[in-house]
Amino acid sequence: MSMDKVTMMTLLCDFYGQLLTKRQQKFIELYYGNDYSLGEIAENYGVSRQAVYDTLKRAESTLRNYERKLGLIDKFLKQRNKLAEAARLLEEHNKNSPGRIARAREILQEILEMDRG
Amino acid sequence: MSMDKVTMMTLLCDFYGQLLTKRQQKFIELYYGNDYSLGEIAENYGVSRQAVYDTLKRAESTLRNYERKLGLIDKFLKQRNKLAEAARLLEEHNKNSPGRIARAREILQEILEMDRG
CATH class of the missing domain: 1.10.10.10 (Winged helix-like DNA-binding domain superfamily/Winged helix DNA-binding domain)
Structure with missing residues (x-):
């Protein structure tokens, strides 16, 4: 990359x-x-x-x-791409679904934010 | 822990x-x-x-x-807990929702599996 x-x-x-x-x-x-x-x-x-x-x-x-x-950064960047993809899928889905998915999205967002310390 | x-x-x-x-x-x-x-x-x-x-x-x-x-293991374990929680929420939700969420769940599962790789 x-x-x-x-x-x-x-x-x-x-x-x-x-x-x-x-x-x-x-x-x-x-x-x-x-x-x-x-x-x-x-x-x-x-x-x-x-x-x-x-x-x-x-x-x-x-x-x-x-x-x-x-190789921890290489692994981290690959994970981050996958997380971002998952978060995006949930983001798009969120418009017509409540509670549980929204919470999952929040958690993914928290992870994406804690990655960089 | x-x-x-x-x-x-x-x-x-x-x-x-x-x-x-x-x-x-x-x-x-x-x-x-x-x-x-x-x-x-x-x-x-x-x-x-x-x-x-x-x-x-x-x-x-x-x-x-x-x-x-x-402190990379400490960070990794905290992330892993959050990921597992998100995956669980999506898993429960999945029963009545198709495509996009299922794909997000797959991605989270892939991440959980690559963590220890």
Whole structure:
């Protein structure tokens, strides 16, 4: 599946971010989450631009390695597609059916919302 | 939630087993999956009973540590409960409604089955 870099890094961090060092987590957050440049992070932390770049590359490689081994994001995305399909079917059906289906739809919606933590 | 040891170890291995050494994975599979005794594993691998015990303890501690940091099993179990509830509601409803809901139910069932895959 195609996915932009920021979305993929966000997912990788959602799943495996706690396995990185605090500094790696922080740099990723600033670079991918807050759109800081390498130079801005370097300046804020009193390190070279190259050091920031290396830290980000190493962190990304670590995260991808966890996903290569565990494949939990791949599984999560497949489930999410199926859930979305089920929710859509129920959504369409809901117009002329009460109670129980509506509740099922709510539950599916809750699951879709809790997925991303 | 309460859960027996074997079930919990199976879940831990499903999620994080690939992060263990091959030997750790094998010993866990034999001990928890195939009900081998420590002594039997020791004999098969030409090591002491104590070495088998230590390997299992270390592996278990590693797995629990990943779950403590990432919490993916906890999240998975909560989702699973919600999915099961939604599936049950749809199941009961299904008796007097065709097509679309039945398909949604199938999808939920597929998800429930792929969870442990």
